[in-house]
Amino acid sequence: MRRHDWHDAIRLPFGLIPGGSGNGLTQSLTKLLGEAFQPENCAYLIVKGAPQPIDMMTARNAEQDTFYSFLSLAWAFVADVDLESETYRFLGGARFTIASVAKILSWKRWHGTLSYLPIEVDESSESGFWESNPTPSGSAPQLDLLHDISAPVPTHWRTIEGPYSFFWATSAALPSSDCHLAPGAHIxxxxxxxxxxxxxxxxxxxxxxxxxxxxxxxIEYPFVHVIKTRAYQLQRTDTNYVSIDGERLGGETIQVQMHKGLGRVMCLPLPSQT
Incomplete structure (x- = not known):
């Protein structure tokens, strides 16, 4: 996305073969298509498939750093487990279990404020990125839903103050192979x-x-909030980890906007959304 021809490069479809300990996008695709989560099945989806659109997100902080995500952003418990478990990567998926138990026993809490654009007052177009921007200009996708990061949150946004025990924002149903985080979400x-x-x-x-x-x-527990949005801001009052697609992201204030269908992946046609 930092290339001058990003609008051409981002449309190059990629294929997914699972490996390692995350594989969230691959698992989300195979579940949507009713395929087994195996390398052979994923290779079949690539060979027999065609380019299909997937959502991507832009994340930025007050330090003018910009990141692009195809899967998720985590903070609080999840980010700590994700990044601190790197020490145990040789254990595969079991590293998350070990780090989770240690984090629960630590009784740690995280402090911050979430502000987001409610979908009922979101007047932006529901069409895909390329339908709305057939010939995009500029050095990156526009962030038309976000306010200036140093300005107050818009009055039509909603705000939820912490402390937080859990925070995970995703574009897919399964941000990791064994975690059905957002049932009903579509890539x-x-x-x-x-x-x-x-x-x-x-x-x-x-x-x-x-x-x-x-x-x-x-999602059925009364202490869990399930929020659907196109843009949000996370403002932390601590220096704890934020993880975007498994990589560390700095900054006390982070803003994120969704771009529908910006990227492409090779697979069989995806089922209609319900």
């Missing part, structure tokens, strides 16, 4: 799905939430 529905727990959860409630992630049962 090109044009929305960011935020799952958050803006309160001090007990160890029992935190464990409940984490166990529910495998099946999606966590």
């Amino acid at each position: 090109n529905d044009g929305y960011i799905h935020i799952i958050a727990a803006p309160e001090n959860l007990s160890m029992v409630a935190q464990t409940q939430l984490l166990l529910g992630l495998e099946t999606g049962a966590h």
Whole structure:
């Protein structure tokens, strides 16, 4: 996306073969298509498939750093587990379990404020990025839904203040292979799905939430907020980790906007959204 011809390069479709310990986008694709989550099946989707649109997000901080994401942004418990478990990468997916247990026992809490654009007052176009911008200009996709990062949050946005025990924003149903974070989310529905727990959860409630992630049962708990939006701002009052697609992102204030169908991936036609 930092290339001068980003508008051409980003349309180059890529294929996905699972490996390592995350594989969220691959798992989301295979689940949508009813395929087994195996390398052979993923190779089949590439060979027999055609370019399909996927959503991408722009994230920026007050230091003028800009990042692009095809999957998720995590803070609080999830980001700490993701980044601190790098030490145990040789254990594969088990590294997340070990780091999660250690983090629950630490009784740590995170402080910050989430502000987001409610979909009921969002008047932006629901068409895809390329339908709205057939010949995009500029050095990057426009961030027309975001306010100046140093300015107050718009009055029509909603705000939820912490402390937070859990925060994970995703464009796909499964941001990792064993985590059904956002049931009903589609990789090109044009929305960011935020799952958050803006309160001090007990160890029992935190464990409940984490166990529910495998099946999606966590969204039924009263202490879990499920938010659907196209743009949001996360303002932290601490220096704890923020993880974007598994990489560390700095800055006390972070803004994110969704771009519907900006990227492309090779696979079979995706089912219609419901």
